[in-house]
Amino acid sequence: MRILTPGVRRRTTARGAVVATAVLLGGMLSGAQATAGDHEIDADLVYTCAFASGEQQVQVGVTATVPDSAKAGETITPTDVVTEVTLPEALVKDLAGAGADTLSAETRLTIRVGQQDHRAETEWIGTTGSPVPLPASGPLTLRSTGEVPFVKPLAAGDLAFEAVGLAGALTPGKTDGTAVEPATTALACTPGADRPTALGKVLITGEEPEATPEPTWPGDDESGRAKPKDPAAPKVGARKERSASASAPPCVGDPDDGLNMVAYVTGYADVTKLRSATKFPLACAQITQGETRPDFSEPGFLHIYQDSAVVLDYHGRPELPPASGTFLTFGFVPTTAVMEMTQIPPKIGADGIPVPNIKSDIAIDLSDSSSKNITVITMDFMLRLRDVEVNGVPMDVGDSCRTSKPFQLALEGRMTRTPDGVVDGYTLVGGGVLTGSVTIPPFSGCGTAGEDLDSLFTASISGESGRVKQTQGAPCATVSADPLYCTPDGQPVSVPVAER
Numbered sequence: 001m002r003i004l005t006p007g008v009r010r011r012t013t014a015r016g017a018v019v020a021t022a023v024l025l026g027g028m029l030s031g032a033q034a035t036a037g038d039h040e041i042d043a044d045l046v047y048t049c050a051f052a053s054g055e056q057q058v059q060v061g062v063t064a065t066v067p068d069s070a071k072a073g074e075t076i077t078p079t080d081v082v083t084e085v086t087l088p089e090a091l092v093k094d095l096a097g098a099g100a101d102t103l104s105a106e107t108r109l110t111i112r113v114g115q116q117d118h119r120a121e122t123e124w125i126g127t128t129g130s131p132v133p134l135p136a137s138g139p140l141t142l143r144s145t146g147e148v149p150f151v152k153p154l155a156a157g158d159l160a161f162e163a164v165g166l167a168g169a170l171t172p173g174k175t176d177g178t179a180v181e182p183a184t185t186a187l188a189c190t191p192g193a194d195r196p197t198a199l200g201k202v203l204i205t206g207e208e209p210e211a212t213p214e215p216t217w218p219g220d221d222e223s224g225r226a227k228p229k230d231p232a233a234p235k236v237g238a239r240k241e242r243s244a245s246a247s248a249p250p251c252v253g254d255p256d257d258g259l260n261m262v263a264y265v266t267g268y269a270d271v272t273k274l275r276s277a278t279k280f281p282l283a284c285a286q287i288t289q290g291e292t293r294p295d296f297s298e299p300g301f302l303h304i305y306q307d308s309a310v311v312l313d314y315h316g317r318p319e320l321p322p323a324s325g326t327f328l329t330f331g332f333v334p335t336t337a338v339m340e341m342t343q344i345p346p347k348i349g350a351d352g353i354p355v356p357n358i359k360s361d362i363a364i365d366l367s368d369s370s371s372k373n374i375t376v377i378t379m380d381f382m383l384r385l386r387d388v389e390v391n392g393v394p395m396d397v398g399d400s401c402r403t404s405k406p407f408q409l410a411l412e413g414r415m416t417r418t419p420d421g422v423v424d425g426y427t428l429v430g431g432g433v434l435t436g437s438v439t440i441p442p443f444s445g446c447g448t449a450g451e452d453l454d455s456l457f458t459a460s461i462s463g464e465s466g467r468v469k470q471t472q473g474a475p476c477a478t479v480s481a482d483p484l485y486c487t488p489d490g491q492p493v494s495v496p497v498a499e500r
Contacts, residue, residue, distance in 0.1 A: 037068040041200030047166055047189040053094055058189060059086040060166060062109065062199070064148075071206035075150040076159070077237075083107045083126050085166075085187070086141045092134055100172030100180045102131035106497055107144045107187065110165035113234050115157050115204070121164060121422065122236035124148040131173050142170075149237025153204045159234065161199040163191070169497050183279050186499055233421070237484075249314060249321060251284035251491045253478030259353075260478045261287040262313075262491065263431065266498040267470035269438070278339065279498055280470075281321040284313040287428065287475060288354055302364040307356035308428060310377060311345045318343040335460075338387040344380040344406055360428060373415035375428055380406045383440065385457065397453055400445035403462075411436040411470055431474040433499060439464050471496040 042063050049058045064078040085107060095103060109124040126144030134140060153159045168187040172180040191197055253262040266282045288309045295303040312318050319342040346354040357378050364371040384402040388395045411434035413426025426432030440462045447453035473494030476486035485493055 038065050039068055039200075040065050041161065043163065043196075043199045045163060045197060046192040046195050048192060049166075049187060049189040051091060051094075051185065053090070056088050056091060057192070058088065060084065060189075061086075062163070066161075066200065066202050069203040069205060070153070070159075072153055072155050072204055073206070075152045076202060077150040078148055081124060081126065081145065081148050083109055083124070083144045084141055085144070086139050087170075089137065089139050092138075092140045095170075095172050095185075096134050098172065098180055098182075099174065101134050101175055102173045103134060103140065103142065104128045104131045104171045104173065105142045105144055105168060105187070106171075107142075107166065107168040109163065110167075111199075112162040112164045113151050113236060114160050114162070115153060115155055115232075115234060118155075118233040119420075120151075120233045120236045122149045122151070131171075133175075151237075152235040153202075154232055154234060156204050156206055158201045159204050160201050163197045163199060165189075169499065184498065248282050248491075248495055249284055251313065251476075253286060253476065253490060255478045255481065255490060257288075258479045259289045261289060261429070261475035262478060263287060263475035264473045264492050264495050265470055266496055267468065268498055269468045278323055280323050280341070282495065283320045285472070285475075286311050286313045287358075289428075290353075290356055290358075298363075300366055302366055304360075304362040304364070306358075306360040306362075306428075308358040308360070309346050309354035309356050310358055310379070311354065312343045312379075318345045335391075336387075336389045337385045340384040340386065342382050342384070344382065358428060368419040369417075370419045371415075371417040373413075373417075373425070373427055375413045375415075375426060375434075377411045377413075377434065379409050381409060382406055385443070385446070395453075396448050397446045397457075398448045401443060401447070401453070401457065402445060403441045404444040405441050407438060407441050409436060409438045409468060411468065426472070429475060429477075431472045431494060431496065434470045434472065436468045436470075437464065438468055469499060471499055 040063060042061075044059065044061045047058050047060055048055050061084040062082065064081040066078050067076060070076050085105065087103075105128045107126050109126070110121055111124055112119055112121050114120070124146065125148075126146035128142050128144050132140065132142060151159065166187060166189040170185040170187060171183070172185070174180060248264060251262045251264060253260040263285045264282050265285050267280055269278050269280065290307040290309070293305040295305060297303075312320060314321050319340065323339050323341070324336065346357050349355050358375065360373065360375045362371055362373045382402055384400075385397060386399075386401065388397050388401075413428075413432055413434040415423060415425035415427050415430075415432070417423050423430070426434055442462050443454050443457040445454070446457055473492055473496040474485055475494075476482070476490060476492040478486070478490050480486075481490055483493075487493055
């Protein structure tokens, strides 16, 4: 099916202790195509995408193969899905002007499937694979492919596919392997006014399958996931992220700990003084879920509070993987350094569980079952600099060039759930984007042989750093090792992409 997509909202699948606010997205299992005939859906759409240079129109096409018909209760898995994004010449010139000569992309296409007034949404993710050379002139078409989730219609009647959102990341590069700044450019697109977004239909025959009982409170159902508010809406499989690969660090939890989850995280931190951003590589987060506490004290609302804890895990150490940053010291001197961010883990309480550093509050409106969630995560760090080069010349800063004291990183994620069961935003058990900021303390211990470089790095880096944006993938609950979220060896399936 050829499909284009507008401005996207992140969809999350809630599990574990907060399933009362989740949307059931079902398993990502290939479904049997129930019919002998297939057909291709082909759509060409126009979107407006926001780039650093301003808004520009982008042509997007999606093709996929779907069955001519299927029976109610049987799964449909579109195949041969290709998303083509054609970037305008002006944007290609901007990328080339920044030094890039290749471009790769990950696309995230939000698809709405519906029967009559019953709708559900899912996300199709594709990648370009090998970098695509930039043309000397003219537009550039990026072709991304990937497996997509199933759809299970629950009643007879036309099953309609519609494009809803387009997001993703463009990654510029050089054929010689050197870095290009910025490291990524976000895709954030909305559909053109009055442009068609319908993609195609599949005829569904047969009787409505027998209903299954719905779970009530968190933890009541075996899978740890709640059903949609609208039981007649088609079921859709969870987003199929890129599987954990050799590029992702080990991230294995404790299968004997019923409260343990593991998740991949990555993101960017802007350093205001240096007018640059540093990308933090994929890291593993070990999460210990706390108990939920219902609270009816606010009239008309049910609050569900949960206090959890997270400790980073990089080869058994509480730290982020080393990150290389390039910036302009004093505004004009190119400086590179390897940064090591080591977490000061939460203390262990008398009950043997880490003291919570994650606070979640889900407020459920009892009048319509809509809800809002705020999650705040705080972590304490020390920052060390090593392998420093100034204008290409190595600078010996010693082995103890680090912040003079710990500092705190505070991140906040928000989620909303509409009365019809659509979840948008971040939840601890579904993943998503968190934002925050951090203030870097002065440096100490920098320099060797009597040369004190503390003031250099304090003047260049310390102080308000600007925005921090972190993306967390959907966790693997290690005690259940659900194959939708966990690899066979208990690592997260969901590998997020850093967003600027």
